[in-house]
Structure formats: structure tokens, C-alpha cells
Amino acid sequence: MSTLLPTAKRMNARTRVRRALVVTVLAALIHAPLISGAASTPATGQWGQWRGPFANGTAPNANPPTEWSETNHVVWKRALPGKGHSSPVVWDDRIYVTSAEPFGEPVDLVYDNAPGTHDNVGVGQKHRFLLIALDRNTGAIVWQRTIKEEFPHEGGHVTGSLASSSPVTDGQRIYASFGSRGVVSYGRDGTLKWRRDYGRMQTLHAHGEGSSVVLHGKRLLLNWDHEGDSFLAALDAETGQEVWKTARDEKTSWSTPITVETSVGTQVVVSATKRIRGYDLETGRLIWECGGLSRNVVSSPIAANGMVFAANSYDWQALLAIRVEGAKGDITDTDHVAWRLNRLTPYVPSLLFESDTLYFLRHNQNILSGLDPKTGKPRFEPFRLANLRDIFSSPVSASGRIYVTSREGITVVVQTGETPKIIAVNRLDDIFSASAALVGNQLFLRGEQFLYCLGEAGRSAKSTAETRPAP
Numbered sequence: 001m002s003t004l005l006p007t008a009k010r011m012n013a014r015t016r017v018r019r020a021l022v023v024t025v026l027a028a029l030i031h032a033p034l035i036s037g038a039a040s041t042p043a044t045g046q047w048g049q050w051r052g053p054f055a056n057g058t059a060p061n062a063n064p065p066t067e068w069s070e071t072n073h074v075v076w077k078r079a080l081p082g083k084g085h086s087s088p089v090v091w092d093d094r095i096y097v098t099s100a101e102p103f104g105e106p107v108d109l110v111y112d113n114a115p116g117t118h119d120n121v122g123v124g125q126k127h128r129f130l131l132i133a134l135d136r137n138t139g140a141i142v143w144q145r146t147i148k149e150e151f152p153h154e155g156g157h158v159t160g161s162l163a164s165s166s167p168v169t170d171g172q173r174i175y176a177s178f179g180s181r182g183v184v185s186y187g188r189d190g191t192l193k194w195r196r197d198y199g200r201m202q203t204l205h206a207h208g209e210g211s212s213v214v215l216h217g218k219r220l221l222l223n224w225d226h227e228g229d230s231f232l233a234a235l236d237a238e239t240g241q242e243v244w245k246t247a248r249d250e251k252t253s254w255s256t257p258i259t260v261e262t263s264v265g266t267q268v269v270v271s272a273t274k275r276i277r278g279y280d281l282e283t284g285r286l287i288w289e290c291g292g293l294s295r296n297v298v299s300s301p302i303a304a305n306g307m308v309f310a311a312n313s314y315d316w317q318a319l320l321a322i323r324v325e326g327a328k329g330d331i332t333d334t335d336h337v338a339w340r341l342n343r344l345t346p347y348v349p350s351l352l353f354e355s356d357t358l359y360f361l362r363h364n365q366n367i368l369s370g371l372d373p374k375t376g377k378p379r380f381e382p383f384r385l386a387n388l389r390d391i392f393s394s395p396v397s398a399s400g401r402i403y404v405t406s407r408e409g410i411t412v413v414v415q416t417g418e419t420p421k422i423i424a425v426n427r428l429d430d431i432f433s434a435s436a437a438l439v440g441n442q443l444f445l446r447g448e449q450f451l452y453c454l455g456e457a458g459r460s461a462k463s464t465a466e467t468r469p470a471p
Helices: 007-031
Strands: 074-079 089-091 094-103 126-135 141-150 173-177 183-187 192-196 214-216 219-224 230-236 242-248 258-262 265-271 276-280 286-290 302-304 307-312 318-323 337-341 352-354 357-361 367-371 396-398 401-405 410-415 421-427 437-439 442-446 450-455
Touching: 089 437, 094 173, 126 173, 183 219, 214 258, 214 265, 230 265, 258 302, 265 307, 276 307, 302 352, 352 396, 396 437
Parallel strands: none
Antiparallel strands: 074 450, 089 094, 094 126, 126 141, 173 183, 183 192, 214 219, 219 230, 230 242, 258 265, 265 276, 276 286, 302 307, 307 318, 318 337, 352 357, 357 367, 396 401, 401 410, 410 421, 437 442, 442 450
């Protein structure tokens, strides 16, 4: 007897498979027009870099929980050595974070008298700068590597950390910038592959170092904006050798670059005080630049729908939508700037692109806006996120929901749509400045003491996982 389906049924089954494939592909493309952060083809089921597979805060294949507490939906809770505001990155069964752990006796201040800095007031002790790999299933530390031990030459902002740059991984290698402590690459097994040092950064007001490295194919990109000689560099990801290094007429910024695909090649876009600039990935050549932002650029740009969006709100509020295709030279006052906004723009939190809407917070506050990315027109009236106060993390999204976490440990979950709706308010017992990572049905939140794995199949976290591990 034949096991084949009748012709009509076979055709229907094939049609259903084709339609399912089309829907899957379209869903990924909706979230990824004109952008690539970790590789030329992002792994949508991973969270290999800060801001996720498309560097815009969205996890197209994730469905994390909406409700949790210290005793509900916590799969595990792991105490981390030291402190860091870098976000966790996740690939398969591994999680990677950076941290800075104080040790030893208090040390007298050391003054470097760098222009614009406040030296290292408030540091107090030597620090170990750490790269840590954890098991995703249990939260156990698989390996921990000390990148450097030193007394930091700058103090950092009272709300900041000495480990605020997030690592990036392709699953085989892990890359991390420790700024003044060097840039490193490690294998999945914890073996050092290479190390490169660029000397000391001198950040404005000693506010600390925060720009994360970006991996695109065989290139590792490093933005080095500070009060000294600023530059953008591309390193060979395999060897750490410098491929190119381009000087930048910039002061301190904390934004992370993005990579953007155009018809004539890949560009590296960096948002900063004097200019937002686009560079050729292969050569480091400056292609275009655009003014309009104020000082102290922290929020990183994102790209979608053929445009780059960049914002900040230190001296004044500004958001620019830039058409990258064909842009050359100074485009500040040209049609390549599709639209501008001068209100409600973010300072520390970066922008979010979800379901063809550009979302962002006002300064570090609890006002959420959503715009049509093509026109800049509002999708809804500015929406207040009750219960939130100081927000330094960047919003993330999955399954039509936006997650916004404050330093006070509160995460508000917002259902997107014509009118946003708060569907959950969750609290954990920690301080959070790091942005969340979303993978599968799990959400990872890194606090100043603990790393949380939150999932639907959660259990109480009151266990030995809370015990702080030995260095």
C-alpha cells in the first residue's frame, strides 16, 4: 500500500510548508531592514551582542515571560563577583558578562591630571577586570578570566561602573573591550586568543568607559572617543591585528557603533557630539557626516527601513532620521535628513525598533514615545510608564511586548499596538543599569549583584546559587 498522500493533500501540505517558510522569513526581514550588527546574517535565535541580533533591541524569535518576582519564574539567580553595567550576551548554552571586582586595601588617590577628568576620586581600591562564562541552564560559572589587575586611573560616575562595555560573541569566540585595560578575544573554552592595548582613555569628567565592540564578519570594530586622540579601528577578529584606524575629530562619547548594509557596501555608523558619521567597513574611509546632536552622546544609533536613527538629550533634545543610501560628505542640511525631532528624546537608553515603529524614552525617564520611522509622526501620545523612575538600561522587545527596566529593580512590560498598554509590573531585589537579553522563552537581567534567568518554567531562586562565588 502506498504511503503517499493523495495529490491534493500533498499540494496542501507543501503549500502550508511554503507559507510557513515565507512567514518566518518575512518576520525576520521586518525586524532587520538594512542592518547587521554581529554578522552579515544575524543569528536571530541568539543574543550575541548588546541590543540583540539586529542591534536594535528586538528578539524576533523570543517569547519571554511577562511576570516574575524573587520567588516566581526565576529559573536561577547567580551572584556575580564585582560590579558591572555591561549586558549579558547569550549563545546556545553559554552566557558571557564582564565585571570589575575591588580587592585589597584602600589605596591613596593617583592624579593623572588628564584634561576634563576628575581623576579617580571614589575608586578606593585596586580592581580585577573579569570576563566570565556561565552555564545557561544552571547559572554556574564555567570559567572566569582576569584581564588585568590595577588601580583605575579614573573614578567613573556615581551611577556608573568600571565594566560597562558589553562583550560580543559568534558562539566560538568571545570579544570584549575593557577600554584602558585592553581588548581581548577568548575561545569558548576560556583560552586567550589575542590581546590588544590602546593605552589609557581620558573620559569627560572621568565618567567612565562604555562603548562596546561590534563584530561584523571578520572585523571587530572599536570606537575610542575620549578627551585625547579619538579614533575608530577595525581589527582582524581572528588575530587581533589592526586592519585600519581612522582618526576622529571627537570628544568623549559612549555610544556603540552599528553596521549598515547599502548598495555599495557595508558602512560603520558612529553617533557622537560633533557628527554622526558613516565609514566604509573595508577601508575606514569617511563617507558621510551629519551634525545635530549635543554633547555627551550615550544612546547608540539603530537602523531600519533604509534609515539610521540617532538621538541624545544632554544640552538639548535631538533625534535625526538619516537616509544612508547615496549619502556623501556633509549631509547636515540636505534631503538625506528625512526628519528631525527636538522633544522627548533619550539620553542614556538607546532607541528601539519594533513592528515598524520607532520607540524611545524621554531622557532617563518613564515617558515612552512611538513614531512612524518614515515620517517621524507619532503613533500615539507620549505614554507614561507608571512605577518607573531612573532608567539607564535600553528597552528591549519580543512577541509584541516592550520591556523597560529601571535602576530600582522594576520592569514594566508594555503591550504594543495603537495604544500601548501596561500588562505587568515586576520587581527584583537588585539595582539594574544593564540592558536585558531575550533568548527563546527566557529573559536575562544583570543587576549590580546578581544575574537572573527568568522563564515560564521558573522555580524559586532561594538556593545556593545566591552564594557569591570565590574569585
